Amino acid sequence: MPDVTGTAEPAGGRELTRRRVIDAAADLLAREGREAVTTRAVAAAAGVQPPAIYRHFVDMDGLLEAVAEHGYATFLASKQVGPVVEDPIEDLCAGWDLAVEFGLTNPALYTLMYGEPRRGTTSAAFQAGMRILLGRIRRLAAGGWLRVDERLAAQIIHATARGAVLTWLSLPDDQRDQALLTTMRESMVAAVTTEEPAVQDAGPAGAARALRATLPEQTTLSEAERRLLSEWLDRLAAAR
Structure with a gap:
């Protein structure tokens, strides 16, 4: 039952209520933008009294952090169901495209996740996503395709995807050109990979x-x- 009294919740319902509040905030963010995510609006959408939110989150910033974590987990799930791509450079491009597509499909959520420099970097889902990226980079390194060291490659790949999405979202609709995304991806590939593998035999x-x-x-x-x-x-x- 919705918590409309502001009284303490049974232990078994506490996580369900927390999940309901996060889902309500994420839905408001997606439909109406960040300014719409207020205590009153989230409480109404989640079917709880406003004080109930603060039994789960220190403040609204804490709730937004949880929404961002939800975003990282959603993005991670999309990475894990993607098809296996044999060619390591094609695999790199597919991962980059997936990150950009997620941002363009979920603009408000992506801006919340990546619009502030250090938001979410300690998130378990964010770190798991970075491990997937580092796995792609390790494949490139093992095949002799990597132009720079692995840490710098990860930073370049992450920065170009984030920059491409946030720049695209900042532009008026009539100034958005697919060539921006294509050029950014090609620049990323040129920056981190070589045209021919330095190692001809894998291993x-x-x-x-x-x-x-x-x-x-x-x-x-x-x-x-x-x-x-x-x-x-x-x-x-x-x-x-």
């Missing part, structure tokens, strides 16, 4: 052979360090 042996071939050209390591690394690479390159 440690191929990577070791590629690194061994360029080892004499670098000057970062001392002569003793180069000899030791060369020995390790020889062993890895010979492994089957």
